Amino acid sequence: MTVFYMPKIIHEKEKCIGCGACAAVCPDFWDMGDDGKSVLKGGKKVGKNFELTVKDAGCNEDAANTCPVQCIIVK
Ligand code: SF4
Secondary structure (H helix, E strand, O other), rough: OOOOOOOEEEEEEEHHHOHHHHHOOOOHHHOOOOOEEEEEEEOEEEEEEEEEEEOOOOOHHHHHHHHHOEEEEEE
16 A cells, blocks of 8 residues: 655744745745745745645755754655
8 A cells, every 4th residue: 555645834824934055045936025034935824824735845854954943844
Protein backbone atom coordinates (compact mmCIF):
# COMPACT_ATOMS: atom_id res chain seq x y z
CA MET A 1 0.00 0.00 0.00
CA THR A 2 1.31 3.42 -0.87
CA VAL A 3 0.73 6.15 1.63
CA PHE A 4 0.94 9.64 0.24
CA TYR A 5 2.51 12.04 2.62
CA MET A 6 1.58 15.66 2.09
CA PRO A 7 3.69 17.96 4.22
CA LYS A 8 1.98 20.82 5.94
CA ILE A 9 3.69 24.16 6.37
CA ILE A 10 2.61 26.15 9.40
CA HIS A 11 3.46 29.77 10.07
CA GLU A 12 2.96 30.96 13.64
CA LYS A 13 2.70 34.52 12.46
CA GLU A 14 2.35 36.05 15.93
CA LYS A 15 5.92 34.99 16.72
CA CYS A 16 7.39 36.30 13.44
CA ILE A 17 9.88 39.13 13.94
CA GLY A 18 10.01 40.02 10.26
CA CYS A 19 13.69 39.28 9.74
CA GLY A 20 13.15 38.31 6.10
CA ALA A 21 15.24 35.14 6.24
CA CYS A 22 12.47 32.84 5.02
CA ALA A 23 11.74 35.05 2.01
CA ALA A 24 15.46 35.13 1.22
CA VAL A 25 16.01 31.35 1.29
CA CYS A 26 12.58 30.27 0.03
CA PRO A 27 11.06 32.97 -2.16
CA ASP A 28 8.78 30.47 -3.94
CA PHE A 29 6.75 30.16 -0.76
CA TRP A 30 7.58 33.23 1.33
CA ASP A 31 7.24 36.94 0.83
CA MET A 32 7.37 39.94 3.13
CA GLY A 33 4.03 41.60 3.86
CA ASP A 34 3.04 45.22 4.41
CA ASP A 35 2.81 44.55 8.16
CA GLY A 36 6.54 43.79 8.25
CA LYS A 37 5.98 40.09 8.82
CA SER A 38 6.41 37.31 6.32
CA VAL A 39 3.59 35.82 4.30
CA LEU A 40 3.21 32.15 3.45
CA LYS A 41 2.07 32.36 -0.16
CA GLY A 42 -1.30 30.67 -0.57
CA GLY A 43 -1.49 29.97 3.16
CA LYS A 44 -4.91 29.60 4.76
CA LYS A 45 -5.67 31.24 8.10
CA VAL A 46 -6.25 28.62 10.77
CA GLY A 47 -6.75 30.21 14.16
CA LYS A 48 -3.74 32.47 14.72
CA ASN A 49 -1.60 30.56 12.22
CA PHE A 50 -1.38 30.22 8.47
CA GLU A 51 -1.19 26.77 6.95
CA LEU A 52 -0.47 25.33 3.54
CA THR A 53 -0.45 21.69 2.50
CA VAL A 54 2.05 20.97 -0.27
CA LYS A 55 3.18 17.97 -2.30
CA ASP A 56 6.80 18.72 -1.60
CA ALA A 57 8.09 20.83 1.28
CA GLY A 58 10.98 21.94 -0.92
CA CYS A 59 12.78 24.98 0.41
CA ASN A 60 10.40 25.25 3.36
CA GLU A 61 12.78 23.00 5.28
CA ASP A 62 15.46 25.65 4.76
CA ALA A 63 13.02 28.40 5.77
CA ALA A 64 12.13 26.53 8.97
CA ASN A 65 15.80 25.92 9.79
CA THR A 66 16.80 29.51 9.17
CA CYS A 67 13.96 31.17 11.10
CA PRO A 68 15.52 32.63 14.27
CA VAL A 69 12.32 32.32 16.30
CA GLN A 70 11.27 28.93 14.88
CA CYS A 71 7.82 30.08 13.88
CA ILE A 72 7.86 28.03 10.66
CA ILE A 73 6.95 24.40 11.17
CA VAL A 74 7.08 21.67 8.53
CA LYS A 75 5.01 18.65 9.54
S1 SF4 B 1 12.41 33.74 9.12
FE1 SF4 B 1 10.88 33.56 10.74
S2 SF4 B 1 10.97 35.49 11.87
FE2 SF4 B 1 12.04 35.81 9.94
S3 SF4 B 1 10.45 36.68 8.59
FE3 SF4 B 1 10.48 34.47 8.27
S4 SF4 B 1 8.93 33.64 9.66
FE4 SF4 B 1 9.39 35.73 10.32
